[in-house]
Amino acid sequence: MATVPAGAPGALTGIRVLDFTFVMSGPYCTRLMADLGAEVIKIESKNGDLTRSRPPFRDGRSSYYASLNCGKRSIVLDLKTDEAREIVHELVKQADVVVENFRPGVMKRLGLGYETLSEINPRLVYCSISGFGQGKSGDGKGAYAPTLHALSGFDDAMRGYQDDASRPPNTGIFVADVLGGSLAFGGIQAALVQRQRTGRGDLVDLSLLDSMVSLLVCEVGEAQFPEQPLHFVYKPTPARDGHLVVAPTTQDNFIALCEATGHPEWLEDVRFATGRGRQVHWDAFLAELAKWAMLHTAEECERILDAHQVPCSRYLNIGETMQLPVVKERGTMCEMDDGAGPFLVAGTPFRMKQGNAGPRAHLPALGEDGPAILGDLLGKDAAGIARLRAAGVLGG
Secondary structure (H helix, E strand, C coil): CECECCCCCCCCCCCEEEEECCCCHHHHHHHHHHHCCCEEEEEECCCCCHHHHCCCEECCEEHHHHHHHCCCEEEEECCCCHHHHHHHHHHHCCCCEEEECCCCCHHHHCCCCHHHHHHHCCCCEEEEEECCCCCCCCCCCCCCHHHHHHHCCHHHHHHHCCCCCCCCCCCCCCHHHHHHHHHHHHHHHHHHHHHHHHCCCEEEEEEHHHHHHHHCHHHHHHHHCCCCCCCCCCCCEECCCCEEEECCCCHHHHHHHHHHHCCHHHHCCCCCCCHHHHHHCHHHHHHHHHHHHCCCCHHHHHHHHHHCCCCEEECCCHHHHCCCHHHHHHCCEEEEECCCCEEEEECCCCCCCCCCCCCECCCCCCCCCHHHHHHHHHCCCHHHHHHHHHCCCEEC
16 A cells, blocks of 8 residues: 555644654654644654664665654754744644653753643643653653563563463563554544633643553453452464464354364363353363364464354464455555655554545655745744754754
């Protein structure tokens, strides 16, 4: 699937976002807004978002950066200067949303906190993404996805679901950042809807720790009522050439599984016949299932079980997933070109029948949109822009 042309209308066309975010959680949030047609102005430091220097590279350009920031405009401002702050204040008058993911207090010290900016524009929706929210309890503690996975109980829960629970799992996928960015996106949309009703903006305070705790739906209950049986843990079932996971969550699923595998006697086995029995004897059931699976390849197992509508899947790597027919049919991966050649990024996870929802084609070089933003929105002429650049207020 190709990217959506820059400027194509979407559900958020007409919404202007000032994006002070960097790395992953904030940029993911604002990329979703750009995917829906919002004008997202990314305000960067002279060194740019850290992900500009993160691999993989092609001709010096980072596809990591591109995947999180496509469709945005870039301006470089030295926010430690009074004149840069004045520029932001002027932009705020024409903005609908501000998103930032600095540590709590940083934006306030820069003169760009919610109280200040909401006085300039009472209709402003201001979203702060942080590890622990805008209170004082988390002050001074660094908040990155791996540390939040550990602190939230997520890693401990994952360890408890492994056969070898001697150590916590490694972290390589930043769940907290993508989840937090998604929830911040949702909070911003709710605040925009509220603004239609009240005429006023709001502060959306997104805690990444809260986001991780919200994932642990079953575990929160089990921590309070540990005497009750735990929920199912779905483990890999070995096949002849690999593994698959089988998830017969309903009684109908289990009946279909017995038919698919040719084991109707499991329906009469008191250990397996009911959901409660399977929960108690789950490992014993999986051992029986493995005896059947080992007679087939993982692909054969999946084909047989799919034919009986038993929830299951082989284990794929992301490269294999990208080649699935459903991924191609849906256009999950979108091709873009940042000047170093074409590559794929994940598209918007949802589709809209009436609006364009997808990555936009524009990929900004560091600060490349600064002169146009200052000229078009603030009416600054070439001489004024040159003076700002010479003074170090404007970079890029």
